[in-house]
Amino acid sequence: MKVLGIDYGTKNIGLALSDDTQKLAFAYRTLNRSNLIPELKDICDKEEVEKIVVGLPTNLSGEETKSAEMVFEFIKQLEEELKIKVEVEDERLSTVQASRLENKTAQNIDELSAQIFLQAHLDRE
Numbered sequence: 241m242k243v244l245g246i247d248y249g250t251k252n253i254g255l256a257l258s259d260d261t262q263k264l265a266f267a268y269r270t271l272n273r274s275n276l277i278p279e280l281k282d283i284c285d286k287e288e289v290e291k292i293v294v295g296l297p298t299n300l301s302g303e304e305t306k307s308a309e310m311v312f313e314f315i316k317q318l319e320e321e322l323k324i325k326v327e328v329e330d331e332r333l334s335t336v337q338a339s340r341l342e343n344k345t346a347q348n349i350d351e352l353s354a355q356i357f358l359q360a361h362l363d364r365e
């Protein structure tokens with residue numbers, strides 16, 4: 241069973257996926273907001289996802305940003321529609337870290353960000 245990381249943005253949604261042992265996170269793909277829940281359901285079914293980790297936007301002092309409310313609404317929808325356990329992970333600076341990687345592109349920055357905070361989550365587990 242795998243863990244899916246979601247970097248929920250206003251334009252793009254970056255996804256990362258763990259391996260079956262839940263030790264390593266890998267950039268997976270980037271989705272747009274249209275038809276999002278059905279696409280996520282298909283991915284969760286295909287990849288046998290048992291848990292979802294959504295990045296929680298916080299500022300440098302650790303306080304939730306204005307975007308956090310939008311993320312909590314999304315989490316509520318995920319829980320209702322997918323019936324999969326959802327947790328949050330501080331995504332502070334994950335986009336900054338992703339932008340410093342050599343293999344980044346404009347298309348994969350969101351999934352790299354998801355990979356970074358999903359790996360942090362897996363390491364703690």
